[in-house]
Amino acid sequence: MESILFSAQTSSDGVLERDFTLGDIAGVLWSPTSPASDRPTPLVLMGHSGGMHKRAPGIVARAERYVSDYGFSVAAIDAPGHGDRPRNRRDQQWVDELMRTRDAGESIAPVVAEFNASLAQRAVPEWQATLDALQALPEIGVEAPVGYGGMTLGTAVGLLLTAVEPRIVAATLGGVLVYDDLVEAARAITVPVELQLPWDDEEIRREGGLALYDAIGSKEKTLHVNPGRHNQVPWFEIDNSSRFLQRHLGWGGTLRR
């Protein structure tokens, strides 16, 4: 198994932030500078949106909150061809096609569905390798509960990953363009899921989000809807995600402030 290589680190306000690589995967690990207890620190894997990267503002805002308020560790990696990772020829064709259809005022849904499906399929084994390597770190270990969080592309990745990865015990997801493979993955999920949907998404129809919620196989699944366009989630939903993850990953009473 390959090991994580840390390349840079900064820390502020009790949050240690470290860049890492694992083969050609580029990631960031946020963790508490001093752990809250002797118990293993719960770990949250965060998948970014399409076109974004491991340090997207929504990822960073959540990561800092999860670490400083709940003492979790948070890892984010760039999706294939995103952030610091080179884009291959086929991905470039999808990006070009996306630009072309958007500029032409056509629906981008068919391209997004195909592109997301490919990215998510490639991201799943990368996340599994990353999780293996993170659990080999002494400050994380194999006993820490693991959760997942993501929006749009990060939701597509999260659905596929959560459906096949028994180490993930809870997932907080968002709006995503829904295609058949995602519905199938949703049906296979049994761990608690929180799904946050913007109600006025111009690219993703409400019906898709509601059908996805319906399909999730979990006994505990909670849907949060708010006014807002694509990828817009009010700030208080970060608080909700924190508490959802705390309920399912926390050891109890670890809120730090």
Place this chain on the structure above:
Amino acid sequence: MESILFSAQTSSDGVLERDFTLGDIAGVLWSPTSPASDRPTPLVLMGHSGGMHKRAPGIVARAERYVSDYGFSVAAIDAPGHGDRPRNRRDQQWVDELMRTRDAGESIAPVVAEFNASLAQRAVPEWQATLDALQALPEIGVEAPVGYGGMTLGTAVGLLLTAVEPRIVAATLGGVLVYDDLVEAARAITVPVELQLPWDDEEIRREGGLALYDAIGSKEKTLHVNPGRHNQVPWFEIDNSSRFLQRHLGWGGTLRR
């Protein structure tokens, strides 16, 4: 203006519970035995479900939480013909009709809509008189922010009340059988609303709840959906309602534990 008459009081765990009457209205007021600060204590009005009363388990659970964790005061009153209040002849006819249609396996929706509409219309001026009288109490006063919470019949009452009562600055509501007057009231509401819908309600169709959410005129409106039948809400939604009310009524930083 009539005054509130207190008839009985108990206290435990820092929560003072007092029965009161205001003319022929019967109510309960829960408040902190020692206020958290010099600021006026935010007040939450709670409307119970159809067939229930001011001390329904869901009301009591929320009231104790709001008082002990957030230092709010909470008031609940019996709806007309509910709890300690005599049922008039017309209400008795509706109740009989409800039983008959349910036993016959027919839809109770038409009767519920008519009955709820009548109860809610009568409850609004009662709540306004109760709020006047509560604000005349020295421990509440006119400066305390006021919120509303309720499920089913309590939602119908809350929609009508919040639409016409400027003292209510936020409302947390639940599933309700939706009829035209409620949609109209929802459109007139501009304060933040949280709407909690059970997804598997056998009596209230999902579409009604989603249409109600759509109709709410507020810029901040948040919808929470969970698996569950009529009037079933998971315990963690009490926590969500608490935090919603704290955001909009709280003076900041008053969480007590």
